[in-house]
Amino acid sequence: MEGLKEENLKETRPKAKINEDRIWLSPPHMGGEEKALITEAIDSNWVAPGGPFLRKFEKVLSNFVQCQSSLALSSGTAALHLALRLLGIRQGDEVICSSFTFTASANPILYQGATPVFIDSELETWNMCPNALEQAVQSRIVNGKKPKAIILVHLYGMPAKLGEIIDISKKYKIPLIEDAAEALGSNYKGKALGTFGQMGIYSFNGNKIITTSGGGALVSENPDLIKKALFFATQAKDGAPHYEHSQLGYNYRMSNVCAAIGVAQMKVLSERIRRRREIYAYYEKHLSVIKGIEFLPEPKGFYSNRWLSCILIHPEYIKGVNREQLRLRLLRHNIESRLLWKPLHLQPLYRNFPYFGNKFSERLFERGLCLPSGSALTKDQLDFIIGIIKESF
Ligand SMILES: *Cc1c(COP(=O)(O)O)cnc(C)c1O
Numbered sequence: 001m002e003g004l005k006e007e008n009l010k011e012t013r014p015k016a017k018i019n020e021d022r023i024w025l026s027p028p029h030m031g032g033e034e035k036a037l038i039t040e041a042i043d044s045n046w047v048a049p050g051g052p053f054l055r056k057f058e059k060v061l062s063n064f065v066q067c068q069s070s071l072a073l074s075s076g077t078a079a080l081h082l083a084l085r086l087l088g089i090r091q092g093d094e095v096i097c098s099s100f101t102f103t104a105s106a107n108p109i110l111y112q113g114a115t116p117v118f119i120d121s122e123l124e125t126w127n128m129c130p131n132a133l134e135q136a137v138q139s140r141i142v143n144g145k146k147p148k149a150i151i152l153v154h155l156y157g158m159p160a161k162l163g164e165i166i167d168i169s170k171k172y173k174i175p176l177i178e179d180a181a182e183a184l185g186s187n188y189k190g191k192a193l194g195t196f197g198q199m200g201i202y203s204f205n206g207n208k209i210i211t212t213s214g215g216g217a218l219v220s221e222n223p224d225l226i227k228k229a230l231f232f233a234t235q236a237k238d239g240a241p242h243y244e245h246s247q248l249g250y251n252y253r254m255s256n257v258c259a260a261i262g263v264a265q266m267k268v269l270s271e272r273i274r275r276r277r278e279i280y281a282y283y284e285k286h287l288s289v290i291k292g293i294e295f296l297p298e299p300k301g302f303y304s305n306r307w308l309s310c311i312l313i314h315p316e317y318i319k320g321v322n323r324e325q326l327r328l329r330l331l332r333h334n335i336e337s338r339l340l341w342k343p344l345h346l347q348p349l350y351r352n353f354p355y356f357g358n359k360f361s362e363r364l365f366e367r368g369l370c371l372p373s374g375s376a377l378t379k380d381q382l383d384f385i386i387g388i389i390k391e392s393f
Contacts, residue, residue: 021334022334022335022336023334023335023336023372023377023381023384023385024336024372024374025207025308025336025337025338025370025372025373025374026207026208026307026308026372026373026374027206027207027374027376028206028207028211028213029268029272029374029375029376030264030265031264031265031267031268032264032268033264033267034260034261034264034265036264037053037260037261037263037264038257038260038261040260041053041256041257041259041260042257046256047255047256047257048255048256049253050253050256051256051259052256053256053257053259053260053262053263054072054253054254054256054259056259056263057072057212057254057259057260057262057263057266058070058071058072058217060263060266061202061217061219061262061266062219064185064192064266064269065184065192065194065195065200065219066191066192066195067192067194067195067200067219067220067221068220068221068222068223068226069219069220069221069222069223069226070217070218070219070220070226071217071218071219071226071229071230071233072212072215072216072217072253072254072258072259072262073215073216073217073218073233073252073253073254074214074215074216074251074252074253074254074255075203075205075214075215075216075252076104076179076181076201076202076203076204076205076215076216076217077104077107077108077203077216078216078233078250078252079201079202079203079216079217079218079252080104080105080108080151080177080179080201081108081111081112081250081252082218082229082232082233082250082252083108083149083177083198083199083201083218083229084108084109084111084112084114084149084177085112085232086199086225086228086229086232087148087149087175087177087198088148089109089112089114089148089149090112090113090114091112091113091114092113092114092115093112093114093115093147093148094114094115094116094117094140094145094146094147094148095109095112095114095115095116095117095147095148095149095150095151096116096117096118096119096133096136096137096147096149096150096151096174097109097116097117097118097119097150097151097153097344098118098119098121098127098128098151098152098153098155098160098179099118099119099120099121099343099344099345099355099357099361100120100121100126100127100153100155100340100341100343100344100361100364100365101153101155101179101341101344102181102341103344103347103349104181104203105151105153105179105181105344106118106151106344106350109151114148115353115354116344116350116353117136117140117147117353117354117355117356118343118344118345118350118353118354118355118356118357119132119133119136119355119356119357120132120343120345120355120356120357120358120359120360120361121357121360121361121364122161122360123360123364124161124299125158125159125160125161125296125299125302126155126156126158126296126361126364127152127153127154127155127158127159127160127161128152128153128160128161128165129357129358129360130161130164130165130168132356132357132358133150133165133168133356134168135356136354136356137168137172137174139356140354141172146172146174147174148174148175149174149175149176149177150165150169150174150175150176150177150197151177151179152165152176152177152178152179152197153179153181153182154178154179154180154182154183154186154193155182155341156182156296156304156306156307156308156310156370157182157183157185157186157209157276157304157305157306157307157308158183158186158296158298158302158304159183159186159187159188159193159302159303159304162188162196163188166196169197175197175198176196176197176198177197177198177199177200177201178193178194178195178196178197178199178200178201179200179201180193180194180200180201180202181201181202181203181205181208181216182203182208182209182307182308183202183304183305183307184202184208184209184210184269184305185209185269185270185272185273185305186303186304186305187303188301188302188303189301190303194219195219195221198220198222198225199218199219199220199225200218200219200220201216201217201218201219202216202217202219203215203216204216204217204258204262204265208307209269209272209273209276209305209307209375210262210265210266210268210269210272211261211265212254212258212259212261212262212265213258213261214258215254215258215259215262216254217254230253231249232247232249232250232252233249233250233251233252233253234249234251234252234253235249235250235251236248236249236250237249271375272375273305273306275375276305276306276307276309276373276375277304277305277306279306279309279373279375279377279382280295280304280306280309280373282382282386283295283309283311283371283382283386284309286386286390287311287386287389287390290318290389290390290393291317291318292313292314292315292316292317292318292321292393293311293312293313293314293389293393294311294312294313294314295310295311295312296310296312306373307373308338308370308371308373309370309371309373310340310368310369310370310371311368311369311371312364312367312368313326313367313368313369314367315367318393321392321393322367323339323366323367323368323369324339325392326369326389326392327339327369329388329392330385330388330389333384333388335372335384335385335388336372337369337370337371337372338369338370339365339368339369339370340364340365340367340368340369340370341365342365343361343362343365345361346362346365371385371389372385
């Protein structure tokens with residue numbers, strides 16, 4: 001397919017001076033109270049270690065997703081790593097993971113010295129295909145190695161086919177970890193994503209639907225798991241007057257200052273979800289009339305936070321325009337867009353690991369583009385972006 005050569009995929013970085021007029025893909029969007037709460041954290045001297053905003057942030061987060069317990073961490077990646085550690089994943093184990101995702105979904109598998117087994121997407125949600133998943137599980141069992149965990153990603157906020165995937169996880173007794181880094185506020189049949197598996201993770205990185213400047217969280221219905229996660233996240237200190245260690249720990253706790261930002265951001269989360277969904281609907285209304293542009297509708301019972309509005313561009317309908325050409329054209333107008341994630345089974349880091357599926361995710365990668373989706377986008381900016389896309393076809 002044209003436009004797919006590696007040199008065409010290199011990100012064009014903004015020049016040294018940040019252009020204030022640029023329309024970014026998904027920039028941070030402060031709610032207004034962040035500054036006051038950071039000041040409060042500093043005035044109280046709860047800058048480190050720990051502090052009251054951490055507990056508050058965890059409480060509002062648990063309430064929001066209706067989950068027993070949560071732990072605020074330094075990143076979503078750290079949360080995933082802890083989840084694997086808590087399940088006892090170690091060298092030689094196999095862990096199933098969605099292929100169509102960001103590298104952070106799978107990296108913790110390698111941190112543990114385990115082997116990732118990648119599963120392709122289905123085309124209704126773009127997430128892990130239940131058929132390919134079951135095929136993989138059976139094939140690995142025949143091979144003599146039952147996978148120890150499933151990392152299920154809800155990409156761009158869209159819920160995966162949880163009904164079928166939970167059935168498989170139960171049938172074969174393989175624990176499920178939900179990577180809901182992009183899907184805070186999404187739900188499946190009314191229940192929050194991240195709360196279906198044994199554990200779920202969220203990310204509060206700068207480009208996510210809300211941010212703590214950098215951070216993540218681990219959630220679980222089992223408070224004992226979260227207690228253990230806290231132990232590992234704070235260097236695994238055994239109870240002793242001196243520092244005594246019998247296990248390997250990490251420095252993964254979120255800081256109280258970041259948690260203060262998180263508390264302020266949680267107050268506007270519902271509004272952020274509403275606005276992201278509105279932006280998606282606006283693109284869909286104005287662009288779905290173009291033959292060759294396809295959107296991803298929500299199946300019944302699936303509710304996406306629409307973290308990023310994504311389109312597929314089918315070049316067979318529109319001569320000479322593919323997603324990379326559109327990305328470059330938008331960039332010339334100072335608009336940042338991004339190709340869909342390159343499937344992990346195609347990444348140089350991961351291409352020698354097992355993969356099951358029908359290459360649907362490769363098709364998505366070859367055709368997909370994420371459009372600017374920040375909740376602070378104005379109607380004028382959206383109309384400007386839509387105008388340029390329309391002009392391109
Ligand atoms: C952002 C992201 C992560 C990692 O979160 P960080 O907080 O950046 O470590 C993991 N998985 C997916 C799908 C993500 O988009």
